[in-house]
Every structure is written in structure tokens, then in C-alpha cells.
Amino acid sequence: MAWQRALGVLLFLVCAPFAGGLLGGLDRKLSARLQGRQGPPVLQPFYDVYKLFHKQTIVVNRLQDFLVGGYFIFSIFTGCLFFSGGDLLLAFFALTLAEIFLFMAACSANSPYSSMGAQRELVQIMSYEPMLLLAAIGLYMITGSFFIDQVADRGISAIAFLPGMFFGLVFVFIIKFRKSPFDISASHHAHQEIVKGLTTELSGSELGLVEVAGWYEDVLLLGLLALFILNRNPWSILAGVATGLACYFLLVLVDNLFPRVRWEKMLNWAWAVTLIFGGTNLLVLALVL
């Protein structure tokens, strides 16, 4: 099945930025329509990134290049691991490594806004991390493997056993996708109290790299949601993609409906949802299986 794995990686490497960018464009268009505006073209994210790569890059220090590079490489690496059917937990660990690189890049600038954003980012990671791990554990419990190709190769979709985990995951993805009410470290929207938070001190091609890495990450996360739907039936791929898109739409809706909250609320809610929905689901599985 080596060719399948290679195909998965290749498809991810080539298609994910397009899919991710397009999703970003749809998000902006949809948000604008919800607000009664015409909104930017759907391809706007690509225009933005094109511009970023053609601007002069100014840096605060040279360490940033390395750290942003680390973030970029490891986000893509995570995706490759995921779409080649690799180990789910290892993929999450690689994702954490990527996040820490981005966090360090923001810290290295020694700037008030980006440092504040970095600290908030760390709280965000702390908020969603348990649910991610729990989701991986849930999938492991019903399939006996952390390997994604084996998780997907089942008669019945995982969501039948893991509805609580699925809900919890969608909930913490509000944080992961940087959507209001939990977009406290950096937001897609203009003008916030800490400027652009995490990415304040990044510019030009460095910011472009962060944007593209974000697209890769978005596709990976939606892929994770789709994994709950996938089963042996080839049509389930379509259902998985549809579920991913539906969840994304839901996230955009939430983004437009709720005002930003303080970090305590984010942490409390995320951990409470993890404990109540994920934990209960886990308990039931442990008792039944």
C-alpha cells in the first residue's frame, strides 16, 4: 500500500493549500454576506499570500526565520503523517511541536503585542490539547490502533461510537481555527486589542509562510473530523468531506454570532466540554468495550 500512502501525501501537499485557501475565501465571503456586505472575491486569500511573498520582509531578529520555518515545516509534516495513514498521536505531537515553534517565533520578537499573543496562544493550546488527545484515545479504543489507515478501514463509522468526542472536537476547533468567541491570540478579523497578537511582528514572506501553514493545518483538522465518518464504503469519503465542510460552515456561523470572551471562560468551557462530552463518552466506551 506504499503507493496509496505516497498518493495521500502527494495529494495533501499539492491540494491542501488550494483547498485551505479556498475555504478561507469562502469564510470571508460568507461572513460578509452574513453582515449584508458583498465581501471580497473568493480567491482573496491567494491574492493576499501572493502579495505577502512579493513584499519586502522586515524582521525583528534573525532567529525568527528559523522558528517560523520550523512552524511551516512541521505543520506540513503533521499533515503528511496524517494523510499517509500514520500514527494519529504522533501526528498530534508533531502538531504541538509546530505550535511551539510559532509560539517561540512570537516570543523571540520581544514585542508587547506579539508576546501577549504568544502567551494567549499557549493558553489556547492548553485548552484544546486534552480534547485532541482524548479523540485519538477514543478512536484507539474502538479500533485498537492509532494508525489512521486502520481507523478508517472499518465497517461502521467511528462517529457511531464517539458522538461525544466528535462534538467536543468540533467545539475545541473553534479555538484551533481561531474563531470568535475564542480567537484571543490572533484573529482573522482586523483590529483587535492586541493588534494581530501572535503574528504582529511577522511580515512579508514570513507572514505568508504562516498563512500557508495555516491552510495546511485547516485541511488537516477537517480531515480529522472526516476520519470520524470514514468507513470501508468508498462513498463515505464523500460523506466525510461533506461533514468537514458542514462543520466548517458551523464554525463560520459561530464566529459571526459570538463576541470574544476572556481566557478564563475559554479554558473553563473547553475543559468542561472535554470532560463532560469526551469524558462521558470515554467512560461509556471503557465500560462497554
Place this chain on the structure above:
Amino acid sequence: MKLSKSPWVLHYDGSSCNGCDLEILDSTTPVYDVERFGVVNTGNPKHADIFLITGGINAQNAPVVKQLYSQMPDPKVVVAVGICACDGGVFKDCYNILGGVNKVIPVDIYVPGCAVKPEAVIDGLRKAAELLDQKQKQMKKKRAAARKEG
């Protein structure tokens, strides 16, 4: 693809009476929706391509404007919005006013009005975006010339 498709803006209020600032905000509302052209108000010089300044320059904000300008990556365009930013407007003769934005940094586009109309702001932004493309071409030429020499 062109740079002009994605003009990101930094908006700075010099010593404006806030009239022009409100009009700039107006231009982002559903009626005018400047985001149609890809305009985003970033509030961060390091992400911005276009520097929108309202109000005149006084002794206190002159260094601030200079610093913000210096922190923007090339190519960049400066737009003076409103008559005060263009040349000081009604405050021109005040003891603390140095004059328009062009007293401290080079201004590319002047958008007059008191207060400016949102349509005028959008017009200025479109012009500024086109100028971005031109400046990028110049940058390329310069770099090519430098490479030949080097």
C-alpha cells in the same frame, strides 16, 4: 496576479477631529464595503501596504508617524485623508500644528474633503493600490540594476 488585489491598510489618526476617521470606518460598512477590493484594516505597520493618515501633524505625533512609516515593508503608499492631513486644514495656523503629512513623510495620494466622503476614501484607496503595482515594478527594476552592477 497583482499586489493591488490585496491592499492592506494602516489607519493612523494624527490630530484629526475624528470626522474623517468615521468616514474611513464608514467605507467598511455594508453600504460601501471596501473589502470588495480586498482592503483590510490591519492596524499594524508590519502588515500594511497603505498608510492612511487623517488630521494634521503636530510636534507630538511627528516622530510617531515617522516610526510607523519606517516599520512598513516596501512597497508602500501613503494616503493623506482629509484636508487637515493634506495641508493642515482649518488648524493650519495653530501653534502646535506643523502642517500636512508631507511635512514628515512623502505623501503619494491626497484625498481632500472636510470630512471626506467614503466614496473619496475608496477612490483614494484604489489609486493607492494601483500605485503599489507601479512601485513594485520600480523595485524590481532597481533590484535588477543592482544585480547587474554587483
Place this chain on the structure above:
Amino acid sequence: MTIVAFLILFPFFAAVVLSQMKKPGKARDIFLYCCSALIIAAVIALTADTLTAGISRSYLIETRIWDRIILAGEFALMVLVFYYGFKFRKYYVVLLSAAQTVPIGWMELSGRSVEGEVHITVDNLTVIMCLVVGVVGSLICIYAVGYLKDYHRHHTEYRDRSPFFLSMLFVFLGAMFGLVFSASLTWMYFFWEITSICSFLLIGYNQSKIAVRNSFRALWMNLLGGLGFALAILYSSLVLHAADIQDLVFLGTAAGSRAVLTPVALLAFAALTKSAQMPFCGWLLGAMVAPTPTSALLHSATMVKAGVYLLIRLSPLLRANVAGVMVTTIGGFTFFAASLLAISQSDGKKVLAYSTVSNLGLITACAGVGMYEAVWAAILLLMFHAVSKSLMFLSVGAVENSTGSRNIEDMHGLIVRLPKLAFVMTVGIFGMFLAPFGMLIAKWAALKAFVDSRSVLLILFLIFGSAATLFYWGKWLGKLVPVIRQSERLPDTVHKDEWTAMWILTALVVLICVLFPLISTRLVQPELIQMFHIRLSAIIGTEDVRVMIMMLCMIIVLPAVMWVLTSINRKKVVPSYMAGVNEGDDRHFSDSLGQPRQMYLANWYMEDRLGENKILKPSLGISTAGLVILMIVAIGGAL
């Protein structure tokens, strides 16, 4: 056998010599270097020997004389405790010490004690412990040479008792070797008590008021554990006629774990105190008043590892019974609570202390699960933790000697001021919580084991605790990396001895993540097969190992690639964004009067939610209640 005897006795000999070398100088340094090198060489020889000769060997069948010597030693230790107890008027330690030594002495002298067949054994677990104690411990001793010079230059208020200090370090190593080689419970108990008293003496090294208080706290907590140990010996000798852990394991597998539940619960209790699990974490937190080598030794290579070592030995008896539930619950809870508590700390050593407590909680929980995979994770955690944590302690100590502070806030921008130390520290932190480095691999295996044993509570403790772990290590990392404009590089005042130890440990942190599959197949798995009589395939598959090595290579190669790329395309460097009022140095901004004002960037500590005064007492209360109830259930249920 010669190597074993050498490893136990030589450190004591070195300690005696060192205590007589009153003058610090070249001669002492060279002697200490030689001793450390000899110990490391002996440990490596032992490892090679075990790897080639096969798995488990026993020595010393007939040992009447040695038994008497050890009994005399126990009484000597009691006298020592009496001396300090009366001198500082802490009579409770006198009571605790008498309560355990006298019954043991009575049992031995009245001939009621059971003579075991074996007193010394060498198997793979011993070898692993020897590697940890020998290599990491010796490196810490080498570090201590340079460290003490600076320590006494900075702290002129304390009397320089460095000969005593250095000799105590070696006594500690000797006691640890003795502990891991002993098969007989009585012998183990003797070395166990030496480590308790040694740590007491080392913590009280500088004789300040707070040091004395904390050292007595360490003493009474460990003596309480020792009391548990003594009771376990009494019970197993008098009731079960078992003299060593192996006997207990045989009994447990033959007659069901219920029969041996009482001594196992008591031994586990002793292990919990030694490993500083809640509610006994206080002594380890107090131990940081001592000079850094002490804390490094206590936290990483010795002392606390003795507790989890005992638990790992007991682990086949902890599977699915009340004692096991006690160990896993306390361990899991400690992991979670200590991780949260670490968030609110800004003192570098205190963060390390809480992190030690929490990681040991994880090892404890793994050992308590008592399954093949869990114990695999426990052993690997033990090794990885020793290497990374000692590196962290040594680098914090070096930073403290260089900058005069060990507060994490004061390490802001260390990468510019002390780049080498910042690098070493970064490697240490990466080793503590990030893939593909050591601790994370083991944590991953632990997670798998918890899931396989269906322990929902442990899974929840682990995932939430890990998130907190990520937070406090992450923010420490964030303090190191800021590149501050125009900040000066500080002179590198770190001694050569200290660098030797730190570079070797840095290399070990990286090497061990490449070598761990080898360690696992050659050392850990044979041991586990013997322990659990089952054979499992590799816990972490070769494919995952390959991926992790790939990640490691990427992390190593990336800086070089980026350096080349950015050298080609030089980028413009500008000051950071401060709303246009940056004074140009990234550290000051102009206020509304045009005056420069300093900017200060602090980490988040969440004092009002996770501060020590908020959650320490409740956690201690919960864990005490849990421990007492489970102990009663375990012992009461068995009796």
C-alpha cells in the same frame, strides 16, 4: 561480583577520602574526576557484562557477617538521627527512627528473621538503575566541583563545608548502588535509610534556618516511609516468611495477590514518600534550598528514583488490587495537581521541583497499573526523566551563578546574554515535553497502557496534566528566546567542570531518543518478559521510530538551512511595533509626556486560580484522605 562490590563500596571509600581532603584545590578535583570516571567505567562494564552474560544473576548466599554489619549500620544511623533530633529538639524524628530500628533489631537479634537465599542480584532493571545513578550521578558530582567554588563566592554568609558536601554526594551514590543491588528487604531497607539521612544532611548543608527546617521536613517524611518499610519487613518475615521481593512476587503469583497485600501496601507507601508523591511532596519542594547539585541529585538520579524503583519491582503485585489502585490514584492525581501547581511558579528550581513531583507521579501511576506496557513506560520515563531533569537543574544552577538569579522572569532574553546556557536549557526543555524527545515517547506509551488497562481516571489525569505541562514548559521556553536589541552578552563564568557535565548530558538527551529502541529491546523487554512472563512486540513500532528520527533530523538540520537561506537574502531589521512610540531599543517607549518608560514583559502565572495558596492545601487534603482510606482498605481488607 567484583564490579558489584566495587560499585557499592568504592563510593563510600571515595567519600571517606574526600571528607579528609580539607583543602579545595587541584588534587581534590583530580581525585573526584578519577572517582567519577571509575564509577562510570564500572557501570558501563557491568552493562556490557550483563548484556553478554545473560539476564539475571544472584550473589552472596551465606552472609551472617554481612547481616550483622548491616544491623550495626542501622543502629548507627539511628544514633545519628538521635543526635540531630536532640540537638535541634525535633523529638518526633527520634521517635520515628526508634520505632522502626528497634523492632527490626529485635527481630534480627532474636533470630526470628527469615534468611533469604539471595542478598545481591543483578538483572536488567538493576543495570538500568546503575546506568542512571552511575552516569547521571557522577556527572552531577563533576559539576559540583565547579559549582561549589562559585556558590561560596556568592554566598559568603554560609560556612564552606565542601569536603563534607562532596563526600555526602558519593555516600549517596554508594547507597543507591547498594539499594538497587540488594535483593533482601533488610539490606534494601538499610540503604534506603542511608539515602533518607544523606538527603537530610545535604538539604541542611548551608545550616540556615530555612535549610534546617526543610531538612527536618525531609527527614520526618522519609522516616515515616521508612517506618512503613520496616513494618513491611516485619510482616513479611514474621507472617509470610518471605525475605525479599522475589519471594513476595512468588507468593503473590502462587496464592493470589491478596495474601501479600499488606506488605505490598506498606512498601508502596514507603515508595510514595520517597518519590515525593502527594501528600509528601513537601520535602522535595523544600529541598531546593540546598546547593544545586543536591537538588539535581535528589530529583533526577537518586532518592526519588529509589521510590519508583521499588514500585517497579513490586509492579507484578499491583495489578488490579487495592494497593495498585492506591498507587495509581495517588500517582495520577499527583501528576495532574503538580502540573497545575507548576504553572503558578516563577522560581526556576521550584518549577523543576513541581515538574519532578508530577513526572514521578506518572511513573508511579505506570508502575501501579502493573501491566507489561505500563511498566515499560515507567522504566523509560525513569531514564529519560533522569537525563533531562539533571540537565535542567545543572543549567539553572549555572544561570544562577552567572546572573545571580534563578527566577524565570530574569531569564528573559537569555539567548542573547548567555547563548550557550540558553541552548543547553532549550535542549533540556525540549527533552521534557516535546516530540520526538524522550519524555514524550514514554508519556505516549503510558497513555497507551492506561487505555489498554481501561483506567478512565488515569487517562483524564494524564491528558489534562499534559496540557498543563505544556503550558509551564512552553512559557519558560518563551522567556529564553526573546532577542533584545542592544543587550550585552554576559561573560561566561561557568567552570569547565560544569560545562563537561552539561555538554555530556545535552548529548545524552539527544542520543537517548535515537538509542531508545535499542535500550528497549536489549535491556527493558527481557526484564519485562521475566517479570510478567509474556512477550509483547515493541510498544512503539519501528515505523513510528523512523518518523521520530526524521523529526529529530529536521530539527537539527533546520537551523543550518535557515541560516543559509537568510544569509542569501538579507532582511531588513526594524524595531518591534509599540504603537509608534518605540524608543528604538525595544525596551522603552515614550509616554504621554515624551519621557522614556520601561516596558516589562512578564509570563502568565494565573496566581489567582492556580497559586500555591489556592490549590496546594486542597490537593494535599484530597491526596491524604485518598491515601489513608486506600491504605485502610488495602491492609484492613487483607487482614
